[in-house]
Amino acid sequence: MTFADKLRSAMDEKELNQTELSKLSGVGKSHISQYLSGKCEPRGKTRTKLEEALEMAFDDAVSMSPPVAFSTRSISAREAARILHMDEQRLINEMESGKLNIGHVSRTVGSNRRSIYVSPKLLYELTGYYRP
Numbered sequence: 001m002t003f004a005d006k007l008r009s010a011m012d013e014k015e016l017n018q019t020e021l022s023k024l025s026g027v028g029k030s031h032i033s034q035y036l037s038g039k040c041e042p043r044g045k046t047r048t049k050l051e052e053a054l055e056m057a058f059d060d061a062v063s064m065s066p067p068v069a070f071s072t073r074s075i076s077a078r079e080a081a082r083i084l085h086m087d088e089q090r091l092i093n094e095m096e097s098g099k100l101n102i103g104h105v106s107r108t109v110g111s112n113r114r115s116i117y118v119s120p121k122l123l124y125e126l127t128g129y130y131r132p
Contacts, residue, residue, distance in 0.1 A: 025053035040128035
């Protein structure tokens with residue numbers, strides 16, 4: 001049974017739709033939609049939030065995909081902001097302040113320019129999003 005099947009079954013059992021699960025768990029409705037479609041699986045805190053909202057554990061029922069090889073090439077701040085459903089400037093500010101640990105932001109000395117690196121692996125661990 002795939003994660004998507006298990007999630008759908010748990011939602012049906014609790015008689016929850018995507019909006020209701022989103023409100024209960026704090027996980028974005030669009031992420032839940034992606035999990036239900038099988039495009040990706042939640043990891044870490046997101047997975048825990050869903051398990052707590054549904055009062056169950058997915059561990060034994062999930063077919064985890066094989067280990068993934070990640071590129072060292074940065075994901076653009078624009079793409080990361082879209083995946084995280086936030087404004088690009090907010091993403092940069094949260095990375096710079098340390099609130100969002102998915103890479104790093106560095107400033108060039110004597111300039112207002114910033115260099116932004118978004119780690120594909122860290123973004124995957126946070127959201128389940130994978131770009132080959």
